[in-house]
Amino acid sequence: MVSAFEWVAKNVVQELSKDGELVPVDSLNSSTRFTPYCLVRKKTRSSLFWRSQYVCLNLTLKDILDPSSPEPEVTQLEPFHFNDEVDGHSSSVEMTASVPGKNSGQMSESNPTVLEVKILTVSPNTWDCLQKERKLKTPEPSIFQELRKRGENLYVVTEAVKTQKEAILKRSRKKEGFGKITIPGASCVQGEGQGSLNTMKTVTVPEGSILAFQVAKLIIQDQWNVLLLPDKNQKTFPPKGIISVLFFLDSYRIMIVNTVLGFEKLQAEVENEQRPLTMLDTKLQHFLLQALLGLLQSEQDLLDLEDMLEQSLYTGVPPQKVEGMTGNILSNLQDQNGQLVEQLAGAFLYLLGALNDKRDSLSDIQHQLLIQLLQKKKQILSQEVELVKAILKENFTQTEERPFSLPSELLSFVQGQDENLTLTCGLLEECGLWLSGDEPQFTWNPSALHSLCALYGSLVMLQALAEA
DSSP states (O other): OOOHHHHHHHHHHHHHOTTSOSEEOOOGGGTTTOOTTEEEEEOSSOOSSSOOOEEEEEEEHHHHBOOOSSOOOOEEOOOEEEEEOOEEEEEEEEEOSSSOEEEEEEEEEEOOEEEEEEEEEOOHHHHHHHHHHOOBOSSOOHHHHHHHHHTOOEEEEEEEEEESSOEEEEEEEEEEEEEEEEOTTOTTOEEEEEEEEEEEEEEEEOTTOEEEEEEEEEEESSSEEEESSOOTTOOSSOOOHHHHHHHHHHHHHHHHHHHHHTHHHHHHHHHHHHHHHHTSOHHHHHHHHHHHHHHTTOHHHHHHHHHHHHHHHHHOOOOOOOOHHHHHHHHTTBOTTSOBOHHHHHHHHHHHHHHHOTTTSOOHHHHHHHHHHHHHOGGGHHHHHHHHHHHHHHHTTOOSOEEEOOOGGGGGGGTTOHHHHHHHHHHHHTTTOOOOOSSSOEEEOGGGHHHHHHHHHHHHHHHHHHTO
16 A cells, blocks of 8 residues: 555646646655755666656756846645545456456555645746846856766756645555465366455645646756757757767667567566676675565665665765664675675665655555565565566557466466465555456456566566575
């Protein structure tokens, strides 16, 4: 179950931005950062297959322009009131094409939300006036030199959704289920699973918290400009020589390869990121896995570790010393001088991206299922990988719902194993892929693609550490 803050942020975005231009803020910890005029960049170590997140630079547009008065305006639209409550849901579904069976259950969910928000936006006229009246400061911020070198783009926040009053969010969920599976032609391959899971979350959202934001690309060349209409071909900084040309060609090649190869590109990307973890000493693999399992209990600890790794890899400054499991992980990703070992830390950051990416990542229910899988059922991890791999390979380019089947041997590891069945169904259902149909079969849900990619990436990366 996603956090109460994340859940309400996504719901507000769905109501206010059907075209997907608004980006939900991923955590309460980030809810003060994405204000209008704030400068952001996209995370550098991510995947082609789950969406990029934005990182604040702790700079605003005002910081890079010559001072002037009056200060640029922000228009406040009339407030919106949200009174949303979801209470109760139950389901009973059938499962799989080559694997007849039944997976039934009841799920009750209560999400009372009373929220008052306002939209802060910068009008097009304000941007025009700023561009005419305010020039770029010299010298420019030192971080811009690194951004130029990397060929990265910069973005400016043009709109934000802000809470008018303090709000208390509560989210509770109770899930009970029963599963049964039988593989034709193999009477010994049968399994039943039964269990329940109860979760409740409460969070206080202060007045003035940012729930969502919209960005536009910032252009810094002879003059500065803000592209209110998206243009993928325009770069923030002007191309310089062969390095920029190669960067552009490489980005274009990646886009084409991704389009043509589909799942094969994802598989190659994940295996490449996994490699540094497979080369570690087995004791270090085991240590990192156990420390990560501890962090999976805390969403905020995972986010904090990801932020520290991202910031240190980006700036080259060693991460600050911290206590506990986070500190233990960081110390084992550093060399004798305190610098992060780039390939190893990058691989770990990639894994955290699959676990943490708030738009496509795993839910905290899946985090708990992964803990059970790696603590009690490590022997079936490879089968889970192969199952998710087969589902993605079969459906990666499918854009419509459709029935499909898989070889029965891919599900043989649930034979007579209640926990195996519960774990497998739980991991898939939380991605949005239910085992259903009038005739026993899988039904593909296109909206599950990105979450399944994140699940596949997480499983493969964890497998590298679990081999110890």
